[in-house]
Amino acid sequence: MNDKLELDKRKAFILATVVYEYINTAEPVGSVTLTQKYNLGVSSATIRNEMAELEAGGYLVQPHTSAGRVPSDAGYRAYVDRLMQPETLTSDDTRRIRDQFREASRELSDVIDQTTRLLSGLSGNLAIAIAPSRDTHAFKHVQLIWLSPRTSLAVVVTSGGVGAQRAFEWSTDVDADDLTRLSNALNSRFGGRVMEDVGETEIDSICAELKVSTEIRDAVRAAFATARRPGEPEIAAAGAQNLLDQPEFHDLRKLRAILRIVEEQRTLYDLIADELASDGVGTDPSPHVRIGHELRADELAECSVVTVPYRFGDRGVGMLAILGPRRMPYGRLIALASGTARSLGDHLNDVEIR
Amino acid sequence: MNDKLELDKRKAFILATVVYEYINTAEPVGSVTLTQKYNLGVSSATIRNEMAELEAGGYLVQPHTSAGRVPSDAGYRAYVDRLMQPETLTSDDTRRIRDQFREASRELSDVIDQTTRLLSGLSGNLAIAIAPSRDTHAFKHVQLIWLSPRTSLAVVVTSGGVGAQRAFEWSTDVDADDLTRLSNALNSRFGGRVMEDVGETEIDSICAELKVSTEIRDAVRAAFATARRPGEPEIAAAGAQNLLDQPEFHDLRKLRAILRIVEEQRTLYDLIADELASDGVGTDPSPHVRIGHELRADELAECSVVTVPYRFGDRGVGMLAILGPRRMPYGRLIALASGTARSLGDHLNDVEIR
């Protein structure tokens, strides 16, 4: 493979057209098809020569002799990076996205879920969303709520939203005023701190000062621990059945491999979050495309993924992704993912406390 | 079809054996196979006669002339109701269930999710879980929490757990004491009530008495509304890729139809919850099996579903289900579903406030 092959204007146009045609038809494209359907100004024989050179350059491959050409990873890459026209959202898509978020839930995990449904419906592919990861965030408030003599609720609020709520059951009666006093003491001591800096020894000492029972002390410890713990990365996926429509997944082995990845949240998370960690995504909200082997997973060698980050106030950065066959309409999907990510971020920031 | 056909002992045994063999091999079973693999004491010709009668009785069908027999819905039904040996959990399964719940989450939606993963893994089929539906439940406590002069959090606790937490942002500064007074007033007025009986006019009158702003009044209304609303039925499914292993789903059309049902939560919910409503399940915690057309969905004509309810304190009754081909190992799946449902109920009741 000769990576240095310059794409002159005609080669570029031919490559772009092959990719475009293959994306639309799912059939290997031959020189005659090309001359017939597109106005190239030269004969099919010339196209054949050019295509042979594009194949030598690694941009196209032939499934077998006497078949048309199909883009390689490098061919798709060139298409996405240099040849393709950027697309904008159609007014219909814009409207559907807007309508969706207008009546969307306020609950983060529900929103994530609904967004994957929306995006899989619009894109006709598999959509994935990761909720913003809470990393370090500030302590804001703790409240121990007296429900009955033997039961209480602890609510810890952080800059990342409601960090944790936990119910506790006591073995002896507790007093509502004691809980209030404890709440106040904790609040005045920890106000303005970063959650990581709230140590257990400090909790212990406050509890000791106020002479609360070890049972309550342990409950406070537990509530803070839950609020501090980053928790399972929240992730949702929808639209797996869309993949069945694609001819490349009619092979059951490939399909199963992909479904396995989708159902194993861990793998799926790694696949997408890769992107989160690797580049300084926080500063770059533009969509990324990874094609075939760039995904570094054999099962996904025939897939591509479009990812786009979204920002949710100070709760951090989440990810939206579309997974489909390499033969996907990149322009449209990039526009859809970006538009949805923007609306998602806006919606979350509208709904959530600042 | 003659429903009145009595199954004498030999017919019963033959039917049971046909079903058993078909479940294991997925191949239509013929009279010779039967005499060879099972000790029937009669020749294949006799079996042929018997099978012909079983077919006339509607228990067996022939995919085509010169093929073996396959059970019909009625054949499976007889097998499940009368012929099959009940099974108990293997010690290995018991252990895996126990281990799973030992380190399970405390969060209801996470538990539901993890349970479907467990059950799909153990059963090799698609597992579904619905969270207990909250119907009417009692008001327990409301707390308006002052976070900053311009922001507050409202927490409404009901007998169904933490009903709702909502963050609010005010346009003018509010006083912490005002919020406390309001919380106290609401608590003393509504204590012991059923949520449905907490009316907006009453909320309004309390707010008016205490002279709180209309903004805060609206916030309280909204918090109660969220707590009262039953919310989306929580539902989870896992293990769709297991279905790919079954030969009956190698047909892509069927597979797609099923995946569509699984991804559409509404349909899936109706499918399972049907069972919840129809019989007085609350008093009957035993597993139910629905086979083929009994599911009243053409797409699921070749599927069966095992459902088993589980009880979660006073939050109501949830459902666990296994969906797979009609040709499923009923005995084992029933045992698995029951065992898992029991452990799930126990776990939830251990973890949650009473």
Place this chain on the structure above:
DNA sequence: GCCTGGCACTCCGCAGGCCCGACTGCTAAG
């Protein structure tokens, strides 16, 4: 020197035809 028309060649995919094997139902005898 590049483009083009023509030609020989390759190979996939499909349709038809064939045979084999797995069953069955029936009959006649035990």
Place this chain on the structure above:
DNA sequence: CTTAGCAGTCGGGCCTGCGGAGTGCCAGGC
């Protein structure tokens, strides 16, 4: 009522042949 035997049926696997799509290459023309 059971059984052995037999004729009949039908699906599926396998081979074969053919048409079509597409290529590479060559020789001639601008």
